[in-house]
Amino acid sequence: MANQDCIFCKIVAGEIPSDKVFQDEWVTAFRDINPLAPTHILIIPNNHLTSTNDLTPYHAAMAGRMLTVVPELAAKEGIVESGYRLIMNTGPDGNQVVMHMHLHLLGGHRMKHAMG
Numbered sequence: 001m002a003n004q005d006c007i008f009c010k011i012v013a014g015e016i017p018s019d020k021v022f023q024d025e026w027v028t029a030f031r032d033i034n035p036l037a038p039t040h041i042l043i044i045p046n047n048h049l050t051s052t053n054d055l056t057p058y059h060a061a062m063a064g065r066m067l068t069v070v071p072e073l074a075a076k077e078g079i080v081e082s083g084y085r086l087i088m089n090t091g092p093d094g095n096q097v098v099m100h101m102h103l104h105l106l107g108g109h110r111m112k113h114a115m116g
């Protein structure tokens with residue numbers, strides 16, 4: 001189900017341009033418009049979910065695919081051995097800006113540890 005006002009739903013549908021790197025029946029992955037690392041890919045569910053707060057057991061297959069696509073993308077980006085970070089922001093205190101659930105895949109250089 002798409003949300004008509006959602007920019008990421010429009011990216012899934014191909015209604016606005018993006019640098020897509022992967023798409024299947026569950027998820028779409030595309031390069032972040034404002035990359036914070038040499039590899040900065042966003043992995044999102046094709047159907048609109050606002051955030052992790054919307055997840056239910058019904059979403060298990062999709063949520064699993066969001067994670068299992070990671071090693072495939074990391075291999076294509078050449079960052080399996082060097083490593084990467086996965087980040088999901090939820091809500092105002094989590095710095096979520098786009099209200100369509102998304103997983104950031106960041107790699108390509110050593111990142112500062114954000115948790116102290």
Ligand code: DGP
Pocket residue numbers: 007018019030031032033034042088089095096097098099
């Ligand atoms: P956040 O909600 O803070 O977890 O991050 C949202 C990310 O989405 C941010 O890094 C920039 C990215 N972004 C926002 N709008 C677009 C867009 O139209 N295209 C692409 N490719 N990325 C976008």
